[in-house]
Amino acid sequence: MTATANDASTFEAPGLDWRRQIRFSAIGALSCAFIALAGMPVGLDRRSIVYPVLSLGYLSLFWVPFVLASLAGSQVVLEGMGERERDTRDLAAGALVGLGSALGLVGLMILVKNFNLRDPLVNWSPQLLELLSFNRSTTLGMLLWVVLGTTLGLLGGAMHVVPAMVRAKILTVVLSVLIVSVLQTFLTDLLEGFRLEVFTDFIYYKRGGLEILGALLVAVLAIAIPLLVAGRIKGLRARVQKMPPDERSRVNLVLLGVGAALLLVLPFFLGKIANELLANVGLFVLLALGLNIVVGLAGILDLGYVAFFAVGGYTTAVLTSPNSPGFSPELPWPVALIVVVVLTGLVGLFIGAPVIRMRGDYLAIVTLGFGEIIRLLFLSDWLSGWFGGAQGITNIPGVDVGIGTVKGTDPRSVFLLVLVFCGIAIYVSWRLEHSRLGRAWMAIREDEDVAEAMGVNTTSTKLMAFVVGAVLASFSGAIFSAKVGSIFPTSFIMLVSIIILVVVIVGGMGNIAGVIVGAVVLIGVLGGPKQPGLLQELGQFKLLIYGALLVWMMLKRPEGLVPNVRRSRELHQEEFLQDAWLKGEIDEEDPS
Amino acid sequence: MPLLELRGINTHYGAVHILKDVDLAIFPGELVCLLGGNASGKSTTLKTLLGMVTPTTGDVVLDGEIVTHHSTSYRVERGVTMVPENRRLFKRLSVKENLELGAYLRTDRDGIANDLERVFEMFPRVKERLNQKSGTLSGGEQQMVAVGRALMSDPRVLLMDEPSMGLAPALVQTNFELIQQIHEEGVAIFIVEQNANMALSIADRGWVLQTGKVVLDDSAEALLANPELRASYLGESGSV
Ligand SMILES: Nc1ncnc2c1ncn2[C@@H]1O[C@H](COP(=O)(O)OP(=O)(O)OP(=O)(O)O)[C@@H](O)[C@H]1O
């Protein structure tokens, strides 16, 4: 197999697949119409990306023809197959997909103009028509869409025609402008900390989005900065690569230390808003790392993970708040934390014991039930003497750390505390993953019976996963409690479990770095179940986007956003092919 | 004294009676086989030996100690290992991780390193594919890893469930030679097979299981010559 790998192409690449293009046109048309009817263009029109030419609302449509056209044109190059020469037909194909997508909107505009379906479809409105017509006449609007869609599709198709270098540059520019625009609140806050407001004042429009000149500046920087530093970074990389392994690991350790130190000083340069945002992100990083152990490593699909977050939060509240209705020892937070960890660990055992006897879908359903039961217990009248029922527990004090108090009104201190606990959680996760226990978890995830046959005590090993996951969630709950100062059952709805699960899946199950990136990107940009993210305007569409992302990830990248270093090293092109080859055979052999 | 023994085993799945008064004994260094048709209870016997299924009555005896209610890990620690039916590798883990999991209960680092070398010697291909995801290996390679994984526990008795199932005819022969090779190193082997001719040609003794009952218990030669067995099991092709 390796011998043939470098041979000249042995068979010709298939030509442009027009049916695929037509299929993608249809997908584009449907996506555009769906997004429009979901209300995204109108709902998100207020937020600019580049003021005044591009709003988030229009962007919610514009990406469709471009991305679909370039997806439609992508082609897997197989071993022994020459890559197809790209030519103007690819442009035509892209334009076709773009046109198809636009026609979806044109069709919708005709329907909206002539019929009234406002009753079932709330967004079937004159505003939608107005927006889709670019505030001009409907006919002109339709014409504009045809032109715009075709152009964007053409550009998408052109991505395959231009040299790879140019493509990379274009993508860098587009993504940089988008990212910088989305990061507005954060960057403004950060640069203010360095007294560099001039820069953000220049590039940003006050009420959201980049100014045109600002966007241009970002584009120029996006091209210039890599040109300036790329060579140097490459040189450094090569030097590190040449080092002997132990020296290399020392360099990595130093880099890690520097990174950690930078993170620890970061809060001091950030204002309230950014610190608040990152504190929320950190709480979810903790939760995601915990669930990652349960779902990602041990393969136990726990849909009620919020239960442990709730137990951590409520226990902290009861133990520290003077307003705790039943038992109110008013312990200092660090002391309470010890009790919280032990207690949540015990709850983990208690819920885990019956649950781990089950497998697969049954287990998922039962955990879902337990998650709700715990919330309902906190809500119940029966236990309201302890937990305050719907009134919750208020007046939870902050964390006294000697030099000051960590409390919600000072997001910087919260973020610092969260950072420390994230550090602990990352270290614990990492050590566990590479431990004997971690290996046993993975074995159980892959094949429980065989793991048992290898001598793994599956019961206690799975219980351990539950307990470790529970403890990490309790950290998050304890900090959350001290941060918000009062907690209610509504903070612990099922949606929290689902969002954490999406974060883990999108980031990459079983992949620590991936899960962190997933939490930072998703919670940071979209926001948590109740917490706003950078794109606050998304509001009602948050869950739609979470859902769409989940579906797309499961279909296209089940291994998650960030490829696992270890895994990707194994997955060379060769093995991918073998994978496809063998799939049939393996599936046949093993029906389980 | 037998290394591993079943005494009057009755096993039920739910209310269904699967194994009926099964007695068998494996002595140290022996190569024995258990023959039987589909659903006769062969895999169940093997799982009972390893403790993945608990019998309703009867005893499993390991080194003279009754281990009926001891865990699988207790038995693995004492030298019982299995190569499961269909190999069942940990597909998304690398070959290396699969092998390491075979040595899960061991703590003697030097011994593990030694055994790893031994596996590489036996299967040079496994060494080449060490970092590959085991699910992407070819059928033959998977068999090597499955056997290697079992050997990593440094077993005294290896329980193999239909080792030739799903292998190309050419590989079946190699596979049996390999089993003999492992046997020659002093490991007792218990093969569960439908490929009766092949199994009996290398085994010392054998049992025939029919709907959960041991109907024949004899030396391999005697079984090969047994007219009853010839008629019902060996047939023309030599397999059930
Ligand atoms: N977990 C289980 N629950 C219920 N019945 C089972 C279970 N496992 C096996 N059985 C039944 O027990 C009987 C014996 O199964 P076993 O797997 O031991 O057969 P086998 O001899 O190994 O067959 P084959 O040669 O097809 O592998 C079969 O009828 C099977 O359906």
Ligand SMILES: [Mg+2]
């Ligand atoms: Mg079987």
